[in-house]
Amino acid sequence: MRRIGTIAFLILAALAAQGAPHRAAGEEAGATAKPAEATCDRAAFRLVIDVGHTPQVPGAKSARGLKEFDFNLRLAKLVEQQLVEAGFAKTVLLVTEGPALLSLARRVARADALHPDLLLSIHHDSVPDSFLEKWEYNGEKHSFSDRFKGHSLFVSYGNRDRKGSLLFARLLGLALKSRGLAYTPHYTEKFMGRRRRELIDPEAGVYRYDQLVVLMYPHMPAVLLEAGSIINRDEELAMGTPERQAAISAAVLEAVEGFCKERRPVPPERMAHPNAPAKARLRPAAARAPASAAKPQ
Numbered sequence: 474m475r476r477i478g479t480i481a482f483l484i485l486a487a488l489a490a491q492g493a494p495h496r497a498a499g500e501e502a503g504a505t506a507k508p509a510e511a512t513c514d515r516a517a518f519r520l521v522i523d524v525g526h527t528p529q530v531p532g533a534k535s536a537r538g539l540k541e542f543d544f545n546l547r548l549a550k551l552v553e554q555q556l557v558e559a560g561f562a563k564t565v566l567l568v569t570e571g572p573a574l575l576s577l578a579r580r581v582a583r584a585d586a587l588h589p590d591l592l593l594s595i596h597h598d599s600v601p602d603s604f605l606e607k608w609e610y611n612g613e614k615h616s617f618s619d620r621f622k623g624h625s626l627f628v629s630y631g632n633r634d635r636k637g638s639l640l641f642a643r644l645l646g647l648a649l650k651s652r653g654l655a656y657t658p659h660y661t662e663k664f665m666g667r668r669r670r671e672l673i674d675p676e677a678g679v680y681r682y683d684q685l686v687v688l689m690y691p692h693m694p695a696v697l698l699e700a701g702s703i704i705n706r707d708e709e710l711a712m713g714t715p716e717r718q719a720a721i722s723a724a725v726l727e728a729v730e731g732f733c734k735e736r737r738p739v740p741p742e743r744m745a746h747p748n749a750p751a752k753a754r755l756r757p758a759a760a761r762a763p764a765s766a767a768k769p770q
């Protein structure tokens with residue numbers, strides 16, 4: 474009786490062992506029955522976040538006298554943190570030093586050396602000098618212009634991957650739009666003079682800016698984001714809030730994810746084994762802003 478029991482057990486065990494792969498195969502067949510959606514290979518994708526300007530030449534001055542570089546750095550750091558937490562571990566923050574022209578050459582060389590999939594340059598906008606008005610804030614005289622507000626996106630047709638640059642700019646523009654953020658249309662106006670630009674994607678707010686060094690020369694798709702106007706008194710305050718910064722970071726993450734799906738999808742052999750990459754893929758993006766973002770400028 475005992476031997477029969479043992480044999481019965483062995484047969485059952487063998488059947489169970491055979492059944493397991495059958496079940497797995499069945500699940501896989503079920504999964505491939507509907508077309509598998511492309512999934513981004515987050516761990517392999519590299520974004521370089523270029524912080525606009527340098528500590529020595531800090532770019533525009535805000536309506537309250539703060540430096541554009543500090544706005545750029547704070548937002549870029551938040552974007553970097555969100556991306557890394559979402560599984561984009563190869564994200565690099567690019568901070569350059571020194572005078573303007575030299576720093577431009579340096580940032581392009583450093584970006585190229587990193588062989589990224591994408592470059593995003595982060596800036597905050599101002600206006601031509603002719604629009605500036607004077608006001609007093611905290612007992613000091615400052616310049617401002619409340620005439621324009623909103624973000625804007627720029628790509629260069631001189632970039633060797635124009636298609637990629639346009640794709641990411643569009644994805645980012647639409648992601649910002651879906652969060653209730655409107656781009657500024659004023660770059661098309663005649664009064665912008667030499668800063669006038671062609672609006673090539675009116676739905677997403679993407680302008681063409683061919684000669685910009687940081688967009689034209691890098692060997693990867695490149696997009697410049699003017700995240701908002703800090704010469705506008707209300708928008709300067711909005712850009713300083715963790716809520717606005719979190720919304721922009723979330724939009725960048727969404728756009729990078731979309732771009733990565735196109736450009737660096739998970740290879741099919743890894744799609745068949747969802748356990749390995751699934752953790753990184755499915756990890757939700759952290760919604761919290763870092764403590765530093767809450768500090769007033």
Ligand SMILES: [Zn+2]
Nearest residue numbers: 525532596597
């Ligand atoms: Zn700038």
